[in-house]
Amino acid sequence: xxxxxxxxxxxxxxxxxxxxxxxxxxxxxxxxxxxxxxxxxxxxxxxxxxxxxxxxxxxxxxxxxxxxxxxxxxxxxxxxxxxxxxxxxxxxxxxxxxxxxxxxxxxxxxxxxxxxxxxxxxxxxxxxxxxxxxxxxxxxxxxxxxxxxxxxxxxxxxxxxxxxxxxxxxxxxxxxxxxxxxxxxxxxxxxxxxxxxxxxxxxxxxxxxxxxxxxxxxxxxxxxxxxxxxxxxxxxxxxxxxxxxxxxxxxxxxxxxxxxxxxxxxxxxxxxxxxxxxxxxxxxxxxxxxxxxxxxxxxxxxxxxxxxxxxxxxxxxxxxxxxxxxxxxx
Ligand SMILES: Nc1ncnc2[nH]cnc12
Ligand SMILES: [Zn+2]
Numbered sequence: 001x002x003x004x005x006x007x008x009x010x011x012x013x014x015x016x017x018x019x020x021x022x023x024x025x026x027x028x029x030x031x032x033x034x035x036x037x038x039x040x041x042x043x044x045x046x047x048x049x050x051x052x053x054x055x056x057x058x059x060x061x062x063x064x065x066x067x068x069x070x071x072x073x074x075x076x077x078x079x080x081x082x083x084x085x086x087x088x089x090x091x092x093x094x095x096x097x098x099x100x101x102x103x104x105x106x107x108x109x110x111x112x113x114x115x116x117x118x119x120x121x122x123x124x125x126x127x128x129x130x131x132x133x134x135x136x137x138x139x140x141x142x143x144x145x146x147x148x149x150x151x152x153x154x155x156x157x158x159x160x161x162x163x164x165x166x167x168x169x170x171x172x173x174x175x176x177x178x179x180x181x182x183x184x185x186x187x188x189x190x191x192x193x194x195x196x197x198x199x200x201x202x203x204x205x206x207x208x209x210x211x212x213x214x215x216x217x218x219x220x221x222x223x224x225x226x227x228x229x230x231x232x233x234x235x236x237x238x239x240x241x242x243x244x245x246x247x248x249x250x251x252x253x254x255x256x257x258x259x260x261x262x263x264x265x266x267x268x269x270x271x272x273x274x275x276x277x278x279x280x281x282x283x284x285x286x287x288x289x290x291x292x293x294x295x296x297x298x299x300x301x302x303x304x305x306x307x308x309x310x311x312x313x314x315x316x317x318x319x320x321x322x323x324x325x326x327x328x329x330x
Contacts, residue, residue, distance in 0.1 A: 001330075002084030003297060004323040006304035007268050008277045009212050010233035011091045011131075011161070012111065014071075014271025016059055024062035024071070026318035032062070038289060044274060046223040049244050050163055052274060053217050060096055069110025077122040079115060079272075081210035083280025086320050087308055090115070091159055093134055094144050104144070108151045115154075125316060127309050129187065130312040131159040133174060141175045149182070156309050157185030159212065160202075164194035169201040176206040185209060185309050187235075192246060196223050202230065208305055215246060217263075218254050221267045228262035233307030237270035238286050239277045250289045259296055294329045301327070 016039040023312050027142070035041035045092035046052040054282060063069060067319075073090070090111070108128075115126040130148055132141035135228060141244050157178045160172060169188055175187055190202040192213035199217050202208045217223045227234070236255060241247045247254070258265050271326055272278040277285065286292055301324045310317040 001018050001299050002082075002280050003283060003327055003329075004084050004086045004320060005279060005283065005301045006087040006089070006266075006308045006320070007085045008089045008210065008233070008266055008304060008307060009087060009091070009237055009268035009270055010076070011056075011093065011271050012073055012076060012280075013060055013063070013093055013096065014056060014275075015079075016063070016072060017273045017274050020072065020075060021059050021062050022242050024064075024068050028054060028062060028064045028068070029129050030062050030064070032059070046243055046274075047245065049208050049246075049300060051076070052271070053162060054242055056274065057096055061100065064102060065095065066110035066113060067105055069070070070113035073111050073114030074120075074121070076272075077118050077124050077126075077260035079278050081122040083122050083278050085124055085279050085281075086323070087305065087310065087316075088128075089116075089156070089309060091129050091161065093131050093133060093161065094148070095133045095140060098147075106193065108148075108154055112154050115315045117160075117172075122225075123229055125310075125313075127156040128154055129159045129185075130234065131161045132172060133158050133162040134171065135187075137174040138171050138175055141172055145175055145178055145182075147173045152182060152184070155184065157187060159186075159327070160190075160206070161212070164189060164198065168198055170192070170208050170326060174207050176208075180207060187212055189213055192244075196220040199223060199227075209233075213241075215235065215241060215254065218258065218295055224258075224261050224263065225297070228264075231264050233264045233266060233267050233303065234258070235268050235307075237268050237275075239272075239275045239282050243275040247279045250285055254285070255286055256292065256296075259292075259299065260314035264303050264307065265301050266307055297329070298324060298327065 188211040191199040210233040
């Protein structure tokens with residue numbers, strides 16, 4: 001039995017496996033510029049974040065109907081459950097769909113077909129987090145937030161993703177203020193490729209409660225000290241960092257040093273169909289390559305539930321935390 005865990009950094013569009021991409025392309029009459037999964041597979045060599053994003057956005061062309069989004073989410077939830085994920089806070093990128101002519105309602109209601117019955121069907125509780133594309137304008141993000149108002153019963157929070165460098169958090173100050181007024185929780189990608197200053201800015205200007213990645217905090221000792229003191233959760237994605245070359249090899253990943261520094265780290269998969277592994281695969285990889293102790297692995301799992309947005313169901317959180325403490329490593 002795998003270690004019970006929450007996944008807090010997962011882009012649902014990043015769970016689109018090549019086989020499902022071709023299945024949906026055929027279903028929707030979309031022609032992909034790849035002949036088959038073998039040819040597509042050769043496109044998964046990434047230089048950096050942008051080279052990945054190019055493929056990530058290209059393949060989204062196959063996602064058109066509510067059923068497509070439901071199938072995508074159900075496939076993820078089944079894989080995640082098999083790897084010990086008990087709770088998933090799932091990102092989606094509304095602008096990447098609305099700019100292709102797919103309505104926000106199609107995306108949200110489609111995802112909800114899977115998420116609304118996920119506890120019953122997969123044994124995984126879920127939350128939905130709507131991300132703004134930081135390389136699009138703040139006006140577009142604000143329009144997206146307003147368009148999402150009819151769906152807020154289904155949306156727990158907002159996030160910020162896509163190409164980071166040159167798009168500092170401050171660009172989205174007003175959008176995050178408006179999100180807070182709507183009662184939405186706030187997270188943002190910061191310090192993946194962008195500088196440590198973006199991490200502090202996400203906290204101070206956007207009021208985020210978790211930092212997605214936050215890896216580059218390690219370049220600023222004062223920031224590390226602050227993040228540790230304030231117990232700011234960081235949603236790390238080790239296999240993603242290797243594939244996007246933010247670390248040279250997994251053996252060079254700073255996760256052990258981050259834990260030693262007292263940072264509240266969690267381990268997540270980011271875009272598992274693109275980076276070679278789901279949440280459990282990320283745990284297995286750091287366990288083996290970074291020689292993490294059972295105590296450290298339990299700490300990562302405990303952190304994932306403590307950092308989750310389960311305030312509206314503390315009973316469920318307590319049940320998950322008890323599962324973590326009672327877990328026996330094989
Ligand atoms: N790792 C990542 N960083 C930024 N934006 C993303 N969108 C999907 N995955 C992402
Ligand atoms: Zn991400």
